[in-house]
Amino acid sequence: MNRYQDIQQLKTNRGKRYYTTTRYPDIPLSDDDLYIITMRGDRLDNLAYQFYGDSTLWWVLQIANPNINKDSLYPNLGVQFRIPTDINAILDEYERINS
Numbered sequence: 554m555n556r557y558q559d560i561q562q563l564k565t566n567r568g569k570r571y572y573t574t575t576r577y578p579d580i581p582l583s584d585d586d587l588y589i590i591t592m593r594g595d596r597l598d599n600l601a602y603q604f605y606g607d608s609t610l611w612w613v614l615q616i617a618n619p620n621i622n623k624d625s626l627y628p629n630l631g632v633q634f635r636i637p638t639d640i641n642a643i644l645d646e647y648e649r650i651n652s
Contacts, residue, residue: 578646587636
């Protein structure tokens with residue numbers, strides 16, 4: 554799956570193609586959220602696959618955990634990590650704000 558497949562592509566007056574800026578939804582806390590303690594080897598894409606069946610949803614975990622390093626797919630070791638469970642509502646909001 555191409556991470557740019559759902560992002561609108563535009564052209565400049567000179568014909569150069571570019572992608573619009575992707576906007577990500579806020580992910581509010583929920584009583585249904587799961588929490589784990591991160592372990593050695595955990596990565597956002599692997600956790601997304603484990604909990605959502607889709608590794609490309611790593612961005613959901615990154616947004617839901619604002620205290621993690623944004624420059625890495627590896628969360629800090631031994632910290633509490635939130636896994637939002639209402640993934641359909643998150644994806645619906647993502648579609649809404651990017652269409």
